[in-house]
Amino acid sequence: MTNPSSYKFDIVYDAQNGDFSRHVMSAKQLGEAITAMSGLIEDASELLNPHEEAPVVRVTAPAKEGSFAVSFELAWMTAGHAIEILRYLGIGGVASTIVGGSLWEVSRRLGDKNIINVETTKDSDQATIQVDGADIMCEENVALLATNPKIRAHIAKLVSAPLQEKNAPVFKIVSEQNTLVELKDQQVTELVPMPPRTKLADDVSVESVNVRFPQVNFNGPKGWKMELHGKEHTVTMDDEAFLEQVKANEKSFSKEDLFEVDLEITEAHYAQAKIAKKTSYAIKKVTRHRTSNDRKII
Numbered sequence: 001m002t003n004p005s006s007y008k009f010d011i012v013y014d015a016q017n018g019d020f021s022r023h024v025m026s027a028k029q030l031g032e033a034i035t036a037m038s039g040l041i042e043d044a045s046e047l048l049n050p051h052e053e054a055p056v057v058r059v060t061a062p063a064k065e066g067s068f069a070v071s072f073e074l075a076w077m078t079a080g081h082a083i084e085i086l087r088y089l090g091i092g093g094v095a096s097t098i099v100g101g102s103l104w105e106v107s108r109r110l111g112d113k114n115i116i117n118v119e120t121t122k123d124s125d126q127a128t129i130q131v132d133g134a135d136i137m138c139e140e141n142v143a144l145l146a147t148n149p150k151i152r153a154h155i156a157k158l159v160s161a162p163l164q165e166k167n168a169p170v171f172k173i174v175s176e177q178n179t180l181v182e183l184k185d186q187q188v189t190e191l192v193p194m195p196p197r198t199k200l201a202d203d204v205s206v207e208s209v210n211v212r213f214p215q216v217n218f219n220g221p222k223g224w225k226m227e228l229h230g231k232e233h234t235v236t237m238d239d240e241a242f243l244e245q246v247k248a249n250e251k252s253f254s255k256e257d258l259f260e261v262d263l264e265i266t267e268a269h270y271a272q273a274k275i276a277k278k279t280s281y282a283i284k285k286v287t288r289h290r291t292s293n294d295r296k297i298i
Contacts, residue, residue, distance in 0.1 A: 006075045008060065009091055009175040011037065011158070013068045015166035020068040029162045030070070034059055036157035037072060043150050044085050044103075048141055055085070069174075088141050090181050091173050099126065100138030104181055106146040107155055108190040109136055115198050118143050152194045159183060159191045196270065203267040206284065211235075211263070214255050218247050226281070228263075235263075235281040242286040242298065249297050257295075260288035 011033070013020050025033075038057040045054035055074040074086075086092030090102030100106065106129070113131040120127045120140050127143035129136040138146070145151045163169035169188045173181040183191070214232060217223030221243070226235045237243060239261075246253060262285045268278040289296045 006073055007086065007092075007175075008071065008073045009173055009180065010069045010071050012170070012172040012174055013162055014168075014170040014172075015163060016168045018166055020166075023068055025068050025162065032157050033162055034070060036154040037070075040089070040151060040154035040158065041074065041085065043148070043154065044089060044145055047144055047148060047151070048085055048088065084141075088139070088145060091175070092180075098139055098142060100136070100142065102181075103142055103145050103151070104155075104183065104191070106136060106138045106142050107152060108183075108187060110146055110152075110194075111190050112192050112195055114195050115147055118147055147194075147200075149194045149198070149200070152192075155191050156193045159188055163188050198270060200269040203269065204264065206262055206264050208260065208287070209263050210258050210260050210290070211283075212256065212258055216246070216253065216255075218243075224283075226283070228281075233281050235283055238264075238282050239285050242283075245297050253297065254291075254295075258290040259286050260290065261286050 013025065019025065041057050042054045045052070053076065055076045058073045058075065060071040060073045087098065088103055090098075090104050101109075110129065110131060113134075116130040116132070118127055118129050120143075125140050127138060127140040129138065129143050129147060159171045163171060168185060171181070171183045171188055172179055209228060211226040211228050213224060214227055215223070215225035217237075221237045224235050224237045225232055227233075261283045264282040264284050266280045266282070268280070270277070286298060289298050
C-alpha cells in the first residue's frame with residue numbers, strides 16, 4: 001500500500017447464535033459500531049498527527065461475503081501520515097512489523113487493569129505501560145492510543161458490544177481478501193473500556209499570583225492554606241528559604257499580609273469524564289511580601 005488516496009476494508013461479525021448468519025444486526029448496534037470505527041480513526045489521527053487533516057471515513061455498499069459485514073472507505077486529500085495510522089490500528093496490512101503488537105493486542109493485554117504509568121525515553125520509540133503486577137512493552141504510539149480513554153471506548157463499542165452474550169463470537173477486519181485483524185471468543189471480551197478511575201496525565205502549570213495565608217505551619221511544608229481569588233485552598237509550601245525566613249520572623253507574620261508567589265497548579269484527570277478532576281496547589285517560590293519595608297520578610 002503506497003500513498004493511496006483511499007483505502008477500503010470490511011468489519012465482520014460472526015457467532016453461533018443470533019442473527020448474524022442472516023446478515024441482520026440491530027439498528028442501534030450497527031449505528032454505534034459505525035460511529036465507533038469512525039471515532040477510532042479520527043481520534044487516533046488527532047493523537048498521532050494533530051496538525052494534519054484526519055481521513056474521511058465513509059460506509060460503502062454492503063460486503064457480499066461474511067456473516068454480517070460493514071464496508072468502510074477511508075479517503076484523504078494527501079496521504080501524509082495516514083498510512084502510519086492504519087499501521088498502528090492494525091488495519092493497514094503491516095501490523096506485524098510493530099514491536100509489542102498493534103493497538104488491538106496491547107488493548108487486550110491491558111483489559112480492565114489499572115494503568116499506573118507510561119514510561120518513554122528520548123532515544124527510543126518504545127514505551128513501557130506499567131499496570132498492576134506487570135509491565136507491557138510496545139511502541140510509543142501504540143501506548144499513546146491504548147492508554148487513551150476515548151480510543152478504548154471506541155474499541156469496546158466496535159468489538160465487544162455487538163458480540164455480547166454471543167456463542168463463539170468472532171470479529172474480523174478484512175481487506176482485499178486478507179484478514180488483518182481476527183479476534184475470537186475470549187479475545188473479544190478482553191477489549192473493554194479503561195477502568196473509570198484510571199488516572200490520566202496531569203495538567204501542570206505555574207502562575208504568578210497574589211495570595212494570603214489564613215493558616216500557616218512554621219514547622220514544615222504541610223498544613224498551609226492560602227486565599228486565592230477570594231477562595232481558601234490547601235497548599236504545600238515548597239519554598240524552603242521562605243520557610244526559614246518565616247520561622248525567624250514568626251512574630252511579625254500576619255494572616256492579612258499579601259504575598260506574590262509562583263504557584264504550581266496540578267489538575268488530575270481520570271478516564272471517566274464524569275469523575276471530577278482534582279486540583280492541587282504548591283507554592284514553588286515566594287517572590288514578594290507586599291507590606292511596609294519594616295515588616296518585609298523577604
